[in-house]
Amino acid sequence: MELSGVLLGAAALVHLPTVLAFSLPLSPPGRDWNDYTEQHVGKWRGLWTTYNSAGVERGDPDRMDTTISLSVDGKTVAHVNTLFVGSVGSDCSTCHDSVETRDIPAGQYTTETFRHRASSGCYLFGPGVTRGGDMTTELGFRLDEDRRGRGLVSHRPQANGVEPPLQLALQRIVVVRETLAAQRQTPPSTSSCWSIDRPSWLGLWRGHEMVLDDGGGGADGGLSWKEKALPPTHLRRCRCSGAASEDDDSHASLELDGGILLEAPKIVDAGKPAELSVRCAIGRKSNAATPNRIVQANVRLEALGRVVDTVRSAEGQNVRIAPPKLLQLSVHSLTPVESAGL
Structure with missing residues (x-):
C-alpha cells in the first residue's frame, strides 16, 4: 500500500522508511505505454554526471548501465540498473581485465501500473517524493538510433522546524548520457559519444507540440494529450552561462556536451x-551548427500545496502535506524552416 505525502515533525522532517510518497496517477493504457516501449526498451550503457545547485560538476562521471526489457506478451517492462563496483587489472599480455558488477532491480511496470507519461520519444516520471523527502523529476529522451539522454532533478524542503516548509530548494541535477550496447561495443565516454560542438539554436523552427494537461477542467488525474501544429518561430534566448541577465537568476542552466540544455528552478515556492x-539537439548536417531536429520538454508543477491532515504520535505532532502535482507537460518536436521545405 502506497501512502502519499511528506510527514513533517515539530523539530524536523520525519522520514518514514516504509512510506514511498510517489503520488503519480496511473497512465491510461495505450499511447504512453506504446511510445515508451517503442523508444526506450534496450540495454543502455550510461555515464551519470552529478551537478550541484550552482551547476558545478561533482567529481568524475559514474558508470552505470540500464536494461529495460519488454515481456513476450508486451504487457510487462522490467527495469534493472547495473552498477560497476570494481575492476581487476591483468598483468598478462594475453589476458583481459575483469569488471565486477551488481544488478539492482529498479522497477517493474505493467500496462495497469505504468506511471510514466511519454510522447515523441520523450518521457516524464514525476514529480514525486522519495523516502528521503526530496521531490524528484525525471525527463528522458531518445536522441537517435543509439543515443539516449536523461535529466534527474531533485529539490529538498526548506523547513524551520516549527511550521511546514514554504519552499523547495534545488539540491542536485543528474545527467545521464547513454548509448545502446548493441550499437557500440566500447563503454560510453563524453569524448567518444558526446563530444560535439555546441549547437546553434538560432533561426526559424517549426513543427508540432504535444500537450498533456487537464484541458482547463481541473479534475485530478484527468490529464490527456492534445496535438497542435506550431507556426515558424524563433526559440527564446536560453539562460545558459553568459547569456542570462543579472536579474534573471531564478533557474540553474546547464548547456552540456551532446546538445543538451537543461534549466531547473532554484526555488519552488509552496503552492506556486x-x-x-530540457532541450535536446538531434543530429546535424556535416560541418553545420544547426541540428536536424530539436525536441524540447517543458514541465509545469506545483508542490507543498496544502496540508492534508495531522498525525499525532509518541514523538509529537506531524502534518501530512499534499504531494507534488504535475500541471502540464508539453513536448515540442521542431525542425529548421529550411529543411522543412519552406
Whole structure:
C-alpha cells in the first residue's frame, strides 16, 4: 500500500522508511505505454554526471548501465540498473581485465501500473517524493538510433522546524548520457559519444507540440494529450552561462556536451507553479551548427500545496502535506524552416 505525502515533525522532517510518497496517477493504457516501449526498451550503457545547485560538476562521471526489457506478451517492462563496483587489472599480455558488477532491480511496470507519461520519444516520471523527502523529476529522451539522454532533478524542503516548509530548494541535477550496447561495443565516454560542438539554436523552427494537461477542467488525474501544429518561430534566448541577465537568476542552466540544455528552478515556492525544461539537439548536417531536429520538454508543477491532515504520535505532532502535482507537460518536436521545405 502506497501512502502519499511528506510527514513533517515539530523539530524536523520525519522520514518514514516504509512510506514511498510517489503520488503519480496511473497512465491510461495505450499511447504512453506504446511510445515508451517503442523508444526506450534496450540495454543502455550510461555515464551519470552529478551537478550541484550552482551547476558545478561533482567529481568524475559514474558508470552505470540500464536494461529495460519488454515481456513476450508486451504487457510487462522490467527495469534493472547495473552498477560497476570494481575492476581487476591483468598483468598478462594475453589476458583481459575483469569488471565486477551488481544488478539492482529498479522497477517493474505493467500496462495497469505504468506511471510514466511519454510522447515523441520523450518521457516524464514525476514529480514525486522519495523516502528521503526530496521531490524528484525525471525527463528522458531518445536522441537517435543509439543515443539516449536523461535529466534527474531533485529539490529538498526548506523547513524551520516549527511550521511546514514554504519552499523547495534545488539540491542536485543528474545527467545521464547513454548509448545502446548493441550499437557500440566500447563503454560510453563524453569524448567518444558526446563530444560535439555546441549547437546553434538560432533561426526559424517549426513543427508540432504535444500537450498533456487537464484541458482547463481541473479534475485530478484527468490529464490527456492534445496535438497542435506550431507556426515558424524563433526559440527564446536560453539562460545558459553568459547569456542570462543579472536579474534573471531564478533557474540553474546547464548547456552540456551532446546538445543538451537543461534549466531547473532554484526555488519552488509552496503552492506556486514552477517550470523546468530540457532541450535536446538531434543530429546535424556535416560541418553545420544547426541540428536536424530539436525536441524540447517543458514541465509545469506545483508542490507543498496544502496540508492534508495531522498525525499525532509518541514523538509529537506531524502534518501530512499534499504531494507534488504535475500541471502540464508539453513536448515540442521542431525542425529548421529550411529543411522543412519552406
